[in-house]
Amino acid sequence: MNTLNKTKSILKKFNIKANKRFGQNFLVDDNILDNITNVSNITKNDFVIEIGPGLGNLTNYILENAGYVLLIEIDEKMIDILNDRFNGYNNYTLINNDILKINIDDQIAIIEDKINRKFNSVKVVANLPYYITTPIIFKLLQDENRIDKITIMVQKEVAERMIAKSNTKDYGILTLMVKYLSDAKIEFLVPKEAFIPSPNVTSAVITLEKKKKYVVNNEKMFFDLIHCSFAQRRKTMINSLFSTKFNNLDKQSINYLFDKLDINKNTRAEQLEIEDFIQIANNI
Ligand code: SAH
Numbered sequence: 363m364n365t366l367n368k369t370k371s372i373l374k375k376f377n378i379k380a381n382k383r384f385g386q387n388f389l390v391d392d393n394i395l396d397n398i399t400n401v402s403n404i405t406k407n408d409f410v411i412e413i414g415p416g417l418g419n420l421t422n423y424i425l426e427n428a429g430y431v432l433l434i435e436i437d438e439k440m441i442d443i444l445n446d447r448f449n450g451y452n453n454y455t456l457i458n459n460d461i462l463k464i465n466i467d468d469q470i471a472i473i474e475d476k477i478n479r480k481f482n483s484v485k486v487v488a489n490l491p492y493y494i495t496t497p498i499i500f501k502l503l504q505d506e507n508r509i510d511k512i513t514i515m516v517q518k519e520v521a522e523r524m525i526a527k528s529n530t531k532d533y534g535i536l537t538l539m540v541k542y543l544s545d546a547k548i549e550f551l552v553p554k555e556a557f558i559p560s561p562n563v564t565s566a567v568i569t570l571e572k573k574k575k576y577v578v579n580n581e582k583m584f585f586d587l588i589h590c591s592f593a594q595r596r597k598t599m600i601n602s603l604f605s606t607k608f609n610n611l612d613k614q615s616i617n618y619l620f621d622k623l624d625i626n627k628n629t630r631a632e633q634l635e636i637e638d639f640i641q642i643a644n645n646i
Contacts (some may be wrong), residue, residue, distance in 0.1 A: 365419050366390040369558060372417050376443055380559055384437045385491020389419050389515075391556035399423040401549045401569055402487050402513035409470060409481035411509075413461045413488040413498065416440055418447045420489055425451050429481060432469060436460045461490075461498060466506045484508045489515040492563070496520070496536060503543040503572065504585075512544075512570040521548050521566035533632045534595065538588050541636050542578075544570040576640055583609065584643040591631035591639070599631045609646060619645060 363371070369390050373379065380386040389395060398420065404410055410428040415421045415435050421444065425431055431454040433444065441458050448454065455473055457464065474480055486502055486509055495516050502512055516524075519532075524540045525548060526532035540546050552565040578584045590608035591599050600616050611619075620627050623641055625634070 365392050365395060365422070366558075369417055369419060372443060372447070376439075378439055378443075381437060381439070385493060386416060386437070387489075387491075387557040387559060387561045388416055389489050389556060390558050391552075394552055394556045395420055395423050397550060398487065398489075398513060398515070398567055399427060401567065402485060403511070404428050404485055404487070405483075407481070407483060409473075409484045409508075411466060411470075411484065411486045413486065414490045415444060415456075416489075418444050420487065421448065421454075424487060425454060428453070430454065430473065430477065430479070432473060433457065434459060434461050434464060462494070462501065466502075467508050470508050483510050485510060486512040486514070488513075492517045492520070492561075499524075499536075499570075500539065503539065503570065510572055512572070513549075513567065514570070515552065515565050515567050518551060518564040518566045521568045524568060524570075528635055529633055531632075534592050535588055538636055538639065539585070540570065542576060542584075543574075544572050546570050576636070577644075578640055579644050583646065584640065587639060587643050591634075595631055597630070598628050599634070600627055600629075602631060611646075 369388050380388065404424060404427045406429045408428050409430050410424055411432045411434065412421055412424055413434050415433045417440065421433060425448060433454060433456045435441065435458060438458055441456060444456055470484060490498060502509055523532045523534065523536045524546050526537045547569050549567045549569055552567060554560040554564065587608060590603050590606040593606045594602040600620060603616055604613050617627065619642065623645060625638065
């Protein structure tokens with residue numbers, strides 16, 4: 363049975379509808395599901411985390427290819443459905459919780475202990491509600507250490523912000539954080555019709571390979587610098603840093619710093635490259 367018909371039959375069997383509160387749009391196009399599986403590059407050596415499995419449409423593809431799968435789903439109604447659909451598999455754990463409340467590194471360690479197997483590679487795959495994309499990406503990139511690769515469906519506009527060039531309106535905090543912590547690539551676009559119910563926007567599948575490419579002395583300050591620089595992005599960066607009280611620097615010190623690094627004092631944040639932000643942070 364193809365995924366579209368399977369989805370219809372599950373919804374009927376369990377007498378449920380997609381829940382708007384949890385941003386549910388189920389992916390029903392088998393070509394797209396297949397392509398997501400391919401670009402995520404999952405192998406039997408991988409520990410895979412799927413966030414928001416829903417009815418299990420993507421899970422169905424992942425379980426076949428992965429070494430072990432951790433499913434994290436907020437909607438209690440999906441739990442019985444998933445366990446029913448995948449009762450033939452013993453290589454997964456299902457947690458009924460909000461991804462933002464879970465420490466993924468801890469959960470991986472607990473499972474590794476339980477199944478007595480250590481994984482060298484951890485991959486995340488997710489088709490999630492778009493309203494929580496950004497906090498989740500920050501969490502996965504910044505707070506969790508075991509994750510190597512993230513394959514995630516996002517709104518097309520968000521994908522564009524992630525890989526934006528300087529001097530464009532898309533360029534900002536998300537761009538710089540993604541660039542600092544990973545290599546990002548838009549793999550392909552996904553039309554609305556690939557989901558039921560259809561969302562209002564076009565989607566994109568993006569892959570993020572986590573990587574440390576830059577030397578930053580004080581990461582917390584660097585992240586702070588990025589946030590303060592773009593807090594008032596129409597102002598000059600010096601004014602934005604001053605009015606957001608970045609590092610409690612006075613105007614004179616900020617001016618001095620820009621002089622020293624030979625950065626024009628009228629520069630706005632979107633005109634600077636990641637190397638410039640790093641230089642500023644490392645010179646404070
Ligand atoms: N991945 C499935 C379902 C997509 S719908 C598919 O492609 O068909 C998005 C799913 O994310 C829903 O099942 C929803 O309940 C779940 N979800 C929403 N917010 C979540 C959160 N904070 N933590 C974990 N899962 C969440």
